[in-house]
Amino acid sequence: MASSIQALDAGLAAPDDDELERAAARAHRRYRNKVRAWRVAIIVVVLGAWEIAGRTRAIDPFFFAMPSLIAAKLRVWLTTETPIGSLYAQVWVTLQEAFLGFLIGSVMGVIAGILLGRNRMLSDVLTLYVRIANSVPRVVLGSIFVIAFGLGMASKVALAVVMVFFVVFANAFQGVREADRALISNARFLGASPLQVTTSVVIPSAMSWILASLHVSFSFALVGAVVGEFLGSRQGIGLLIATSQGTFDAPGVFAAMIVLGVIALAADALLTAAERRLLVWRPAITTER
Amino acid sequence: MPSTDTPDPVIELRRVSRRFMTPDGRSLLALRDFDLTVQRGEFVAIVGPTGCGKSTTLNLITGLAQPTTGGVRVLGRPVGGIDPRLGFVFQADALFPWRNVLDNVSAGPRFRGRPRPEAEAEARAWIQRVGLAGFERHYPHQLSGGMRKRCALAQTFINRPEVLLMDEPFSALDVQTRVVMQDELLRLWETTGSSVVFVTHDIEEAIGLADRVYVLTARPATVKAVYEIDLPRPRVLSEIRYAPRFIETSRVIWNDLRHDAIAMA
Numbered sequence: 001m002a003s004s005i006q007a008l009d010a011g012l013a014a015p016d017d018d019e020l021e022r023a024a025a026r027a028h029r030r031y032r033n034k035v036r037a038w039r040v041a042i043i044v045v046v047l048g049a050w051e052i053a054g055r056t057r058a059i060d061p062f063f064f065a066m067p068s069l070i071a072a073k074l075r076v077w078l079t080t081e082t083p084i085g086s087l088y089a090q091v092w093v094t095l096q097e098a099f100l101g102f103l104i105g106s107v108m109g110v111i112a113g114i115l116l117g118r119n120r121m122l123s124d125v126l127t128l129y130v131r132i133a134n135s136v137p138r139v140v141l142g143s144i145f146v147i148a149f150g151l152g153m154a155s156k157v158a159l160a161v162v163m164v165f166f167v168v169f170a171n172a173f174q175g176v177r178e179a180d181r182a183l184i185s186n187a188r189f190l191g192a193s194p195l196q197v198t199t200s201v202v203i204p205s206a207m208s209w210i211l212a213s214l215h216v217s218f219s220f221a222l223v224g225a226v227v228g229e230f231l232g233s234r235q236g237i238g239l240l241i242a243t244s245q246g247t248f249d250a251p252g253v254f255a256a257m258i259v260l261g262v263i264a265l266a267a268d269a270l271l272t273a274a275e276r277r278l279l280v281w282r283p284a285i286t287t288e289r
Numbered sequence: 290m291p292s293t294d295t296p297d298p299v300i301e302l303r304r305v306s307r308r309f310m311t312p313d314g315r316s317l318l319a320l321r322d323f324d325l326t327v328q329r330g331e332f333v334a335i336v337g338p339t340g341c342g343k344s345t346t347l348n349l350i351t352g353l354a355q356p357t358t359g360g361v362r363v364l365g366r367p368v369g370g371i372d373p374r375l376g377f378v379f380q381a382d383a384l385f386p387w388r389n390v391l392d393n394v395s396a397g398p399r400f401r402g403r404p405r406p407e408a409e410a411e412a413r414a415w416i417q418r419v420g421l422a423g424f425e426r427h428y429p430h431q432l433s434g435g436m437r438k439r440c441a442l443a444q445t446f447i448n449r450p451e452v453l454l455m456d457e458p459f460s461a462l463d464v465q466t467r468v469v470m471q472d473e474l475l476r477l478w479e480t481t482g483s484s485v486v487f488v489t490h491d492i493e494e495a496i497g498l499a500d501r502v503y504v505l506t507a508r509p510a511t512v513k514a515v516y517e518i519d520l521p522r523p524r525v526l527s528e529i530r531y532a533p534r535f536i537e538t539s540r541v542i543w544n545d546l547r548h549d550a551i552a553m554a
Contacts, residue, residue, distance in 0.1 A: 185353070186383035186384075280428075
């Protein structure tokens with residue numbers, strides 16, 4: 001009797017489980033393919049419509065460009081050179097400016113955020129000025145920087161720093177303020193000095209806030225660098241855009257935009273990888289291993 | 290090295306009262322005429338209705354709160370700032386989530402300037418003692434509630450605190466795990482000889498663990514009664530709760546508390 005029930009169990013349950021798993025995997029694959037298909041469909045429709053509208057002169061490709069013209073422009077830039085020299089040189093200059101600005105701005109932002117977050121008096125005095133400075137459209141400062149630091153890299157880096165600083169500062173400050181009181185008290189009882197509390201409790205708990213802000217702020221640094229180049233420079237993607245604009249080269253503007261987008265996406269992927277490494281202790285990430 | 294035969298209590302609260310200012314500017318009396326003494330090596334439990342100011346007494350002992358009137362002396366001197374001879378086990382999880390078990394337990398010695406190999410060797414011994422061997426590389430979120438408490442106990446005991454303060458440390462655990470952890474605590478405490486102040490709202494827990502139980506009134510809290518618990522040691526919680534003397538003591542305390550409990554509800 002018992003053995004026949006076991007046999008029944010084995011006969012029903014085992015293939016059932018397998019069958020269910022296979023079905024679930026199939027359903028999941030089907031869903032993923034559907035998502036991909038829709039993504040491709042949307043881009044094809046949008047670009048196709050744009051191309052057709054341009055070719056039928058529904059819109060004037062001279063002003064609004066056309067996907068084929070943009071692709072041709074990109075091909076020329078990649079294989080020969082842009083009106084202001086090699087494309088790679090321009091990318092390199094803009095990258096350097098954005099990266100330097102990002103680095104300086106985020107380090108300053110983190111330090112200022114931690115200092116003000118840990119010091120009540122300092123933050124009560126200074127937050128008013130931070131808020132005022134934050135409310136000024138920072139791009140305007142670019143003009144000052146071009147006047148003060150000239151047409152070289154320094155003025156672009158300065159603008160990128162200003163763009164990045166406030167975002168990172170606000171997040172670091174908030175992260176420090178949100179640090180768990182119990183963890184801080186625990187560290188104190190375990191014998192931590194105020195400095196040790198900062199380094200081993202406050203900074204790690206602010207880390208997820210800070211990293212989240214770094215994601216946003218690299219694109220801010222890129223904006224700072226490009227706008228700075230726009231306002232006055234001798235090289236860089238921003239100058240490439242300004243030059244294209246000056247020669248009524250609409251495909252050139254779009255092509256430069258695509259180059260910027262690729263840079264921003266690559267930087268974002270790098271930061272995501274860094275974040276994964278730094279936050280292994282967080283549940284969502286470690287349980288996936 | 291203070292001589293151990295001094296009659297000086299380890300903790301002494303004398304006619305302490307504590308007044309809070311609420312954000313809307315009203316003042317609120319949390320403690321009134323509160324007296325508490327803890328002798329060296331003694332296990333004292335503080336029981337009272339929820340929200341009566343039990344945790345305030347711990348904050349007074351640690352110096353996180355200053356008494357409005359009255360005096361607090363800990364280890365022979367007035368309280369001023371966090372004393373490294375005190376250990377504190379929290380109600381909530383206070384393990385560092387970004388550190389694994391080994392780094393959490395060795396945190397105390399590391400903060401106190403011990404070299405890493407030494408601190409880690411001692412941490413491993415304590416991890417073994419609380420039954421977490423094999424979990425050194427696990428992060429807190431990978432442990433169960435009971436295991437996290439074991440880790441928290443190891444983290445505190447490794448500093449060999451002379452005074453151990455515990456703020457409802459086991460209240461978040463399920464009943465079975467709680468009894469296991471209570472026995473674990475008694476076992477560890479009996480090897481160290483620290484003085485303990487254990488705050489809880491669970492009368493059975495207080496009777497089972499402590500030498501003396503302070504029962505507080507509802508807010509403003511003051512000492513309603515003090516009970517000497519003369520159950521023999523070493524105790525095993527899972528057995529002692531059926532001893533006639535345990536049942537009798539808890540009946541007496543329940544009767545005393547009933548009025549306050551009704552008033553609070």
